[in-house]
Amino acid sequence: MxxxxxxxxxPAPWKNGGGVTREIDAEPxxxxxxxxxxxxxxxxxxxxxxxxxxxxxxxxxxxxEGAGMxxxxxxxxxxxLDTPLAMASFAGETPIDATLVDGPTxxxxxxxxxxxxxxxxxxxxxxxxxxxxxxxxxxxxxQGEIAVAxxxxxxxxxxxxxxxxxxxxxARECVVTCMQHEASxxxxxxxxxDPSR
Numbered sequence: 001m002x003x004x005x006x007x008x009x010x011p012a013p014w015k016n017g018g019g020v021t022r023e024i025d026a027e028p029x030x031x032x033x034x035x036x037x038x039x040x041x042x043x044x045x046x047x048x049x050x051x052x053x054x055x056x057x058x059x060x061x062x063x064x065e066g067a068g069m070x071x072x073x074x075x076x077x078x079x080x081l082d083t084p085l086a087m088a089s090f091a092g093e094t095p096i097d098a099t100l101v102d103g104p105t106x107x108x109x110x111x112x113x114x115x116x117x118x119x120x121x122x123x124x125x126x127x128x129x130x131x132x133x134x135x136x137x138x139x140x141x142x143q144g145e146i147a148v149a150x151x152x153x154x155x156x157x158x159x160x161x162x163x164x165x166x167x168x169x170x171a172r173e174c175v176v177t178c179m180q181h182e183a184s185x186x187x188x189x190x191x192x193x194d195p196s197r
Contacts, residue, residue, distance in 0.1 A: 001150075001170050006161025009042065018047040021109075024163050025138070027192075037116040038190050040138065041109045042161065045069060048099045054092030058114045060121045062087040062186060064142055066105030072097045081107070085123040085142065085184060108140065110188060120189045127177045134189035137166040139176060144183025149175045158185070 002025075009022035026039040033039075033054070042064070051071070061071075061081060068082035074095040079088035082101055090096065092111065112119045120134075123142075130137065139148055141158035148156045148164055151172045156164055157179075166174070176185060 001167065002165040003156055004163040004165065006159065006163075009161065018049050019043055019045045019104075024140075025165060027136075036111070036113065037192065038110075038112045038119065038136075040111075040140075040163075040188065043107050043109055044104060045098065045100065045107065046104045049097070051096040051098060053095065054111065056113055056115060057092030057111050058089070058118070059092050060087055060089045060110040060119065062108040062110075062121065062123065062142075064106040064108055067100070067102035069098050069100050069105050069107075072099065081105075085125075085186075087121060087123065089121075108142075108186060112190065116194045117190055117192050119191075122187045123184065124176070124187060125178070125184045127175065128187070129173065129175050130187065131173050132166050132168065132189075135168050135192045136188075136190040138186070138188035138190070139164040139166070139174075140186040140188065142184040142186060144178065144180035146183050146185050147177045147179055149177070 004024060011020045011022050013020050022042045024040040026036045063081040063084055063086045071079040071088055081088055110119050110121055140163045141160055143160055146158050
C-alpha cells in the first residue's frame with residue numbers, strides 16, 4: 001500500500017516543448033521509457049502536435065481538465081476527449097496527431113507493455129465498493145475530495161492528483177466515498193501477464 005501525494009510529483013518537460021509530464025508510478029521503479037512494464041503519469045498538453053510513438057505499448061488517456069483534445073490517427077480514426085473523464089485507448093505505435101479544442105489540457109496517462117501487462121481504467125463519480133483482484137489497484141482522485149476506507153477501518157483522504165496504490169499482497173476490500181458533489185476518481189487495475197521479464 002502506498003499513498004502518493006500530487007504535490008510530490010516532479011514535472012519533466014517534453015523534449016519538443018509541447019507540455020510537461022509528472023510520473024505517478026511505474027514498474028520497475030525508476031525504469032526508463034524503454035524498460036517499464038507499466039507506467040502512470042499526468043500530462044499537461046500545452047500545444048497541438050504529434051504524439052511520441054511507443055512500440056509495443058498499449059495506452060489509455062483520460063481527460064482531467066480543459067476543453068479537451070482530439071487525437072487523429074493516420075487511418076482517419078479520431079478519438080474525441082472533449083468532456084471531463086472522457087477516455088481513449090490506442091496502440092502506442094500508432095501515429096497520432098493531437099489538436100486542442102480550446103487551449104491547454106491535462107490528462108491522465110496509462111501505459112502498459114502489452115507482452116508484460118494489461119490494464120483496465122474506470123471513471124467514477126459516486127461511491128463504490130472495490131474488492132481488488134488485480135496485481136495492482138490504483139485509486140486516483142481527479143476532482144474534489146474522496147475518502148478511501150480499507151476493511152471499514154483504515155481511512156485515507158485524497159485530494160486532486162493524489163493516488164493510492166494497493167498491491168495484491170496487501171489489498172483489502174475498500175469503499176471509496178465522494179466527499180463533495182463534484183468529486184470524481186479513477187480506478188486502474190493492472191495485471192502482470194509475464195512476471196519473468
